Amino acid sequence: xxxxxxxxxxxxxxxxxxxxxxxxxxxxxxxxxxxxxxxxxxxxxxxxxxxxxxxxxxxxxxxxxxxxxxxxxxxxxxxxxxxxxxxxxxxxxxxxxxxxxxxxxxxxxxxxxxxxxxxxxxxxxxxxxxxxxxxxxxxxxxxxxxxxxxxxxxxxxxxxxxxxxxxxxxxxxxxxxxxxxxxxxxxxxxxxxxxxxxxxxxxxxxxxxxxxxxxxxxxxxxxxxxxxxxxxxxxxxxxxxxxxxxx
Amino acid sequence: xxxxxxxxxxxxxxxxxxxxxxxxxxxxxxxxxxxxxxxxxxxxxxxxxxxxxxxxxxxxxxxxxxxxxxxxxxxxxxxxxxxxxxxxxxxxxxxxxxxxxxxxxxxxxxxxxxxxxxxxxxxxxxxxxxxxxxxxxxxxxxxxxxxxxxxxxxxxxxxxxxxxxxxxxxxxxxxxxxxxxxxxxxxxxxxxxxxxxxxxxxxxxxxxxxxxxxxxxxxxxxxxxxxxxxxxxxxxxxxxxxxxxxx
Amino acid sequence: xxxxxxxxxxxxxxxxxxxxxxxxxxxxxxxxxxxxxxxxxxxxxxxxxxxxxxxxxxxxxxxxxxxxxxxxxxxxxxxxxxxxxxxxxxxxxxxxxxxxxxxxxxxxxxxxxxxxxxxxxxxxxxxxxxxxxxxxxxxxxxxxxxxxxxxxxxxxxxxxxxxxxxxxxxxxxxxxxxxxxxxxxxxxxxxxxxxxxxxxxxxxxxxxxxxxxxxxxxxxxxxxxxxxxxxxxxxxxxxxxxxxxxx
Amino acid sequence: xxxxxxxxxxxxxxxxxxxxxxxxxxxxxxxxxxxxxxxxxxxxxxxxxxxxxxxxxxxxxxxxxxxxxxxxxxxxxxxxxxxxxxxxxxxxxxxxxxxxxxxxxxxxxxxxxxxxxxxxxxxxxxxxxxxxxxxxxxxxxxxxxxxxxxxxxxxxxxxxxxxxxxxxxxxxxxxxxxxxxxxxxxxxxxxxxxxxxxxxxxxxxxxxxxxxxxxxxxxxxxxxxxxxxxxxxxxxxxxxxxxxxxx
Numbered sequence: 011x012x013x014x015x016x017x018x019x020x021x022x023x024x025x026x027x028x029x030x031x032x033x034x035x036x037x038x039x040x041x042x043x044x045x046x047x048x049x050x051x052x053x054x055x056x057x058x059x060x061x062x063x064x065x066x067x068x069x070x071x072x073x074x075x076x077x078x079x080x081x082x083x084x085x086x087x088x089x090x091x092x093x094x095x096x097x098x099x100x101x102x103x104x105x106x107x108x109x110x111x112x113x114x115x116x117x118x119x120x121x122x123x124x125x126x127x128x129x130x131x132x133x134x135x136x137x138x139x140x141x142x143x144x145x146x147x148x149x150x151x152x153x154x155x156x157x158x159x160x161x162x163x164x165x166x167x168x169x170x171x172x173x174x175x176x177x178x179x180x181x182x183x184x185x186x187x188x189x190x191x192x193x194x195x196x197x198x199x200x201x202x203x204x205x206x207x208x209x210x211x212x213x214x215x216x217x218x219x220x221x222x223x224x225x226x227x228x229x230x231x232x233x234x235x236x237x238x239x240x241x242x243x244x245x246x247x248x249x250x251x252x253x254x255x256x257x
Numbered sequence: 258x259x260x261x262x263x264x265x266x267x268x269x270x271x272x273x274x275x276x277x278x279x280x281x282x283x284x285x286x287x288x289x290x291x292x293x294x295x296x297x298x299x300x301x302x303x304x305x306x307x308x309x310x311x312x313x314x315x316x317x318x319x320x321x322x323x324x325x326x327x328x329x330x331x332x333x334x335x336x337x338x339x340x341x342x343x344x345x346x347x348x349x350x351x352x353x354x355x356x357x358x359x360x361x362x363x364x365x366x367x368x369x370x371x372x373x374x375x376x377x378x379x380x381x382x383x384x385x386x387x388x389x390x391x392x393x394x395x396x397x398x399x400x401x402x403x404x405x406x407x408x409x410x411x412x413x414x415x416x417x418x419x420x421x422x423x424x425x426x427x428x429x430x431x432x433x434x435x436x437x438x439x440x441x442x443x444x445x446x447x448x449x450x451x452x453x454x455x456x457x458x459x460x461x462x463x464x465x466x467x468x469x470x471x472x473x474x475x476x477x478x479x480x481x482x483x484x485x486x487x488x489x490x491x492x493x494x495x496x497x498x499x500x501x502x503x504x
Numbered sequence: 505x506x507x508x509x510x511x512x513x514x515x516x517x518x519x520x521x522x523x524x525x526x527x528x529x530x531x532x533x534x535x536x537x538x539x540x541x542x543x544x545x546x547x548x549x550x551x552x553x554x555x556x557x558x559x560x561x562x563x564x565x566x567x568x569x570x571x572x573x574x575x576x577x578x579x580x581x582x583x584x585x586x587x588x589x590x591x592x593x594x595x596x597x598x599x600x601x602x603x604x605x606x607x608x609x610x611x612x613x614x615x616x617x618x619x620x621x622x623x624x625x626x627x628x629x630x631x632x633x634x635x636x637x638x639x640x641x642x643x644x645x646x647x648x649x650x651x652x653x654x655x656x657x658x659x660x661x662x663x664x665x666x667x668x669x670x671x672x673x674x675x676x677x678x679x680x681x682x683x684x685x686x687x688x689x690x691x692x693x694x695x696x697x698x699x700x701x702x703x704x705x706x707x708x709x710x711x712x713x714x715x716x717x718x719x720x721x722x723x724x725x726x727x728x729x730x731x732x733x734x735x736x737x738x739x740x741x742x743x744x745x746x747x748x749x750x751x
Numbered sequence: 752x753x754x755x756x757x758x759x760x761x762x763x764x765x766x767x768x769x770x771x772x773x774x775x776x777x778x779x780x781x782x783x784x785x786x787x788x789x790x791x792x793x794x795x796x797x798x799x800x801x802x803x804x805x806x807x808x809x810x811x812x813x814x815x816x817x818x819x820x821x822x823x824x825x826x827x828x829x830x831x832x833x834x835x836x837x838x839x840x841x842x843x844x845x846x847x848x849x850x851x852x853x854x855x856x857x858x859x860x861x862x863x864x865x866x867x868x869x870x871x872x873x874x875x876x877x878x879x880x881x882x883x884x885x886x887x888x889x890x891x892x893x894x895x896x897x898x899x900x901x902x903x904x905x906x907x908x909x910x911x912x913x914x915x916x917x918x919x920x921x922x923x924x925x926x927x928x929x930x931x932x933x934x935x936x937x938x939x940x941x942x943x944x945x946x947x948x949x950x951x952x953x954x955x956x957x958x959x960x961x962x963x964x965x966x967x968x969x970x971x972x973x974x975x976x977x978x979x980x981x982x983x984x985x986x987x988x989x990x991x992x993x994x995x996x997x998x
Contacts, residue, residue: 258802260798260802308752308754308801308805308807309805309807309808311802311803311804313802313803314803314979485808
């Protein structure tokens, strides 16, 4: 059982970052690990997954690396006002982590997982770079960005004046512009609590992705709300689903 | 020798924070420690002081607490677009840290120290709440906010569209509105490198504060640039100056 | 939600220590928190509880401090060969943590919890200082020190040549010498897996403590083995049991 | 600037370890970094170098990895009573770190550095495995193990009853059994404070190694004592000396 706490200067953002990585102990010479990129929700950072859920246990059980970066309140994109978190994610984080740690680069063993804002981030990155990954699994995703405006006083920092950049940041817009064949090769898992306020938007997103774009989504509405209790219960299932798809 | 790494949820900002605190080991029952609030510069966070300078050694030598919070790229104020770091600093951080750790609240043993953006932050907080502290010491301070615009692509996140909030955030404006008698009771230390690009603005600020407002400033221009080498060399001097003023 | 990672020099042991403390965020001025002293098992250290179990969540839910110190492979006693961990625990750790953090000292809100070797440690400290605490809860405790000798190549480091100090370190010996009325005032919770190899020794200890010493023990044998799965499942129950006893 | 804090289970010791690693940020694809193995003294652990000295700065300046493992009070050997730290160092730590991080294995860019007990450890490992490294630099080394007995109540934990294993652990004994040609290829740097109580033993060791074994040692007695002040001043010089020898 191994846990890395990494303090690292981001060149793209000209600021400090904090990344947690859970790993197995017994890594062989030259071995490259399958990698889960585990993205956090609004109000959390790269440390919270590990403080809420026994992530290390899962890294050991599956013999994977689980990388937990911090993205503040950025929605994993270049903020209209603020730091270029999108460039950081796409251009710096992935290669820097692969240069630093024994992480496999093959899409077959690179997966995106996220909760809430991190669910949005996982789908966003999958639609922008579908060739980089083979599966995406989201829990209680922010399926419609309008859902967060009422609970996010700083929304214009991300989306700009009058949230003018919000429409093009919507998942519905991103999938429309995505590289279709590559997106079709991705496996999707989507789960949301029956009593989660984001459930209707998740239902709608699932319907759009399956009917309009013909994506296959393993969709689950289970008892629960928008809460760590839900994510704690479902993360093991999500990871097992990822593992089952490797064959 | 003791070092605390604190992960804490901020209620005001609805986000996670990371704070380092250096302390002596031998704290007596009921003892409350003199406290240095050590503020970082642009591009750094709450961990960097401790990674660059032997802060713990100084905490032990002086038998003080040295608190190193993280303020991202916020200039220690409520961002025009972004998180309310000013409220966090003034309304949450100080009381929360005093409720958590054995820190004295008496102004006589509360001091502000900062470098670069943190120098601005230290003076800013001193002018806003001069009764809370007895001394302020700044190294290579951002004495004029216009100096940072060219090196800060995200300046509007802090200062708003067209930097419209910049004029009222200038130290010259803050001191003009400060509670005069309380500010006069503060001790000031200001140092800047002879070859630091911020030197002219520091000279001008010093002149303004001393001539127009009659503040006494212990001002030092020493060989050096805007660099960690300068701050590493001068922090011990600054702390000794704080200690000397306690009598 | 707050998590402290404390690096601290121990004066008693002349070495560095690493302590994790989980806390609620909203601590009031002058407030002192009820405290769980959570002791780890053989092969673990002060970081492992937090990496295996969502301890912070419980600290928030109960509004308690949960202190997780590191005791290496020492069995929470002065090692025959090695460091004086017993003195460190009894004479340094408790007062130092109370001087550093807002921890209540009242026995009514101080509780010992441990798993495996930490279960031994919790009972050991309770028998040595029964007036300091009001409850002890152990999971899968090393109820008979002889049980660990086969899996502990370094047992003589703790117990001395030919394990000559083992008999006096047995819980049966410690309770015999304990201050009887104070021990009687303690509440005890003891749980062990039905398939745990330590179950017979736990049965025997429970029988001894209840019949010979008249202690009341809330004893539970539940399905499971000597594993983190068992401790992860039972820690919430143990903490709820502590909370229920406060009234 | 990057700093890793690694919590890792040791298979050899069946216990948790804590390792700090300082690294540059800009590591290229497939790049392997020259590595300094930086060993701590008695009373310290793997965190202390980084808390006392700006190690990260040096890692960036030289573009090296600096690995700072923890060895408690073990003298980097299998303890007579206690954990097998020698096996851990020789058989687990080096390969595990090279499998986890981008560290070059070539002896030409692997160097041992240590202070006090860590100076002993560095020379010990160099004499045991001279082919693994190209240089060894020690500051204020425990050149004669008898020197530490008076200040080390737990010395029998390391050296056994009546310190019976001490003679074979002496550096004089280890060099006598070392592989002569390989040891001759090593570069040695040794420094000690003029007022350090270990100076006579360092003088004697230097004399033995140079006259009896024909080793070339870059030996420096500089003003100072057995203190962090000395090590803080001399570590940069030591690292520059390592860098100069690469050509």
